[in-house]
Amino acid sequence: MIKKVAGPLVVAEIENAKMGDLVRVGEKKLIGEIIELKGDYASIQVYEETAGLKVGDIVETTGAPLMVELGPGLISSIFDGIERPLETLLKKSGDFIGRGIDVLPLSREKSWEFIPTMKKSDKVLPGDILGYVQETPLVKHMIMSEISGTLDDIKGGSFHIDGTIAIVSGKAVTMLKKWPVRKRRQLAEKAPVKVPLVTGQRIIDSLFPIAKGGAACVPGPFGAGKTVIQHQLAKWADADIIIFIGCGERGNEMTDVLLEFPHLKDPKSGRPLMERTVLIANTSNMPIAAREASVYTGAAIAEYFRDMGYNVALMADSTSRWAEALREMSGRLEEMPGEEGYPAYLGTRLAEFYERAGFGKCMGKPEREGSLTIIGSVSPPGGDLSEPVVQNTLRVTKVFWGLDYALAHKRHFPAINWINSYSLYNESVKEYLLANVSKELPKVRGIALEILSKEAELEEIARLVGVESLSSLEQLILFTAKSIREDFLYQSAFDPVDQYSSLRKQFKILNSIILFYGQAKNALSMGVELSKIKEIEAIKKIPVLKFADENKADAIETELIDQFHALTGRVSHE
Amino acid sequence: MSKIREIAGPLMMVDGVKGVGYDELVEIILNTGEVRQGKTLLVEDDKALVQVFEGTVGLDSKTVKLKFKGRGLELPVSEDILGRIFSGLGKPIDGAPAIIPKKQIDINGNPINPVARDYPDDFIQTGISTIDGLNTLSRGQKLPIFSGSGLPHSHLAAQVARQAKVLKKEQNFAVVFGAMGITYEEAEFFIDNFKKTGAIETSVLFINLATDPAIERIATPRMALTAAEYLAFDLNMHVLTILTDMTNYCESLREVSAARKEVPGRRGYPGYLYTDLASLYERAGRIKGRSGSITLIPILTMPDDDKTHPIPDLTGYITEGQIILDRPLERKGIYPPVDPLPSLSRLRDKAIGEGKTREDHASVANQLFAAYARGKEVRELMVIFGEAALSPLDKTYLKFADEFEGKFIRQGEYENRTIEETLKISWQLLNILPREELKRIKDEIFNKYAKAD
């Protein structure tokens, strides 16, 4: 029986209440979860609007925690924060989301073609792959066993997800699995990350890469480009599975994804991107408690696919809204507030979440490796990075892509600040890049970063004394930095060609700019005037490189060298 | 029997209640016969915490009677709401009789299912160059005006309401206006405006003045948006909703939060301000299969013109861009003083171009933006180093910036420019600059439009 209702928090007396149990609240049977037990009373966070709930209303426990359903049917779907399929909600309650609607996450009616890969009398351990379903052309959905025993029977054919596909030591096994939302799924063994998640975004891949299995933090003030970056990664990252969580953000942004992804083609396979994507949308106007749950729902689904041996990337936009949901519940529970009203456990929750990122060996046979990469955007009030969500996130993520108001204001996109952003994965992914892109990459990258940081210093000086008073070399640095910024770092998310650059293309563009710099420095030292250098024809071709075929750069490099040769030759003749 | 145990600020704690729900409407009947309205913020055992919309002044704990209504606060609606003026709580204040309702709608509404949404990509021509040309508004967009006290945001909003139309589409247009704590003059200005243009016939106004109860303001935007939803999604109208001034709304929220002794967030505003504002702003939009739409223009005055203040900050985190009014432009006597550089319409690129406005629109907009930014930089340089330090090209940019402000930004309050006119002015301005400076414009576009007239 309800004793108290305060916003999304309900306190009730419930028989046999257990911490974490799913309960049904009031006449409408709203969905709730027990988050605190005190004496005879349970505090419940309710995942639906609580208006109208009364003292004395009935609360029943289901005796089980809030679960996610896992199985074929996840891919291409869009769910709310507690995995209710929004398409089904639409059919049941219309364009506006009603309350107390009972829906199952995965369809029981749809049939899937199950193809066994194990056979009768095989020994089975948890995690072993019994067979698979080709869920979409891009995703082979592995059906993993949760129990051990001997396969008494296994058969291929068309099944509903709750149909029996195998019998393991007398127990029926179906394709449908249930997993407690807040429980982490384990890898057999975690291993150090080593392969980059290639995103096609030049500033990310070339300067501040993220590893498959890594975690990144993308903070920035409103309008700085967090969502665009998250969408770019969801589109172009070379992951097998994408989980995108719209956590307390705009409805139209989800519409955008829903309208766009079915038409965008995966660069590798040419298939629609939607065929590898799971969307979770708990927008800012949807119930706040379900927003809190949305990141866990997303993480559980992500780990499930990782366990199949896939590279999964999870984007959460924005984790600040999740943290605010935590703060809201904590306030209602009258907990002792920590910094800026956030609960004292904010840091722990964030750390637990990002710790779910990782790479390693999955449980079961056949032997396979999977990874989960997590990219969380953070929306700090007033863009102030000293606030608790950013600070706690930075403690546990190894990549920081700091979006900058000043850059966004100048419409330099992506507005990742190259001076203060960092990646601690450079060493981890180095070997891969040396083998797959170029031996020169670390050197070129180093020079580029040095030029950019010199530029920042020189601009300070130039502001005081004017550009003309800088030495030729200093002016060359400014000239080159400008080219790095405009011809390499600037990348439009909306240009059909520019939105994705292969690793090789990225290297080629940057290499051409750095080659120019080296040649120009040399020419300066031989007495050539900077104005002459700036007139070199081949330089004009650098800006076009990002729109051109990656092999075009080779020709330009040759031209550059030739033209510099001619220039310095003339000087040394005089 | 329910009994008021305590009254503090806008809140009262009531004892002895039974069967009262959370967020339930309460009628508070004074012995003078006056009836006020409230809603429950918390129910616990036999107690209820009630927020009184009209304020608690004059209430006592002995004679006042309470009636719990068993439902939330509702707005009665029918087509007849068009042309009417209501109080901030939805009571007619124009002397005409009450609405005979077809429907009673809970003012909190329900969230639009994200999969039901249709993307806002229909260009709205407001006739204002800085909006149409650079920060284009779409049907179903939420685009706030960030203003400062004394800046002409009301005039701009009224101009948008007067002039807004969608090209090549039949019009079935309505305006819903929600005023929270604005002055009598400001309210009169809007009402007058709507009357003069005849727009009043297709408008619904909810007016809470500065002198009206502050807590009522918490209900006003919800009243307005409920009316807007009814017009848009039941009657298939295109509804432009203007809410002003959101700063006053947020202050009322803060007042309630403080009275409840909640842990304050930044600058004393409650931690749930983001979610609360989102529950308003996200009601804008389009829905698949329905022909109506809600376009939302909230207006807020930034305290100290500070964009990082929680009200503009959290608004910016929810809306799809922002139109920013600039005091220096205003001081130069330029109307409307929209600063295009920090202003942004995030939905612009999907609403413009061939088939929507014109093929050159995007490149022209980007080039104007870049050139004006450069021009302003040169202006700053000139302040430091003097005019002598400027190169001839710098001087051209300076001229560009001046003319851009004078011809593009500046326009008459009753000047309604078509998008072609806005683009024509744009090209005249771009022609000030040498061709090689127009890097964002491709040759084919340049050749076709630069010398078009």
Ligand SMILES: Nc1ncnc2c1ncn2[C@@H]1O[C@H](COP(=O)(O)OP(=O)(O)OP(=O)(O)O)[C@@H](O)[C@H]1O
């Ligand atoms: N890579 C890009 N290329 C072109 N434009 C961009 C790019 N990144 C961002 N933008 C522009 O910046 C606008 C704001 O970006 P975005 O919506 O990602 O901001 P945000 O940081 O998510 O803001 P909020 O916190 O309010 O959600 C976009 O609508 C777009 O106009």
Ligand SMILES: [Mg+2]
């Ligand atoms: Mg965003």
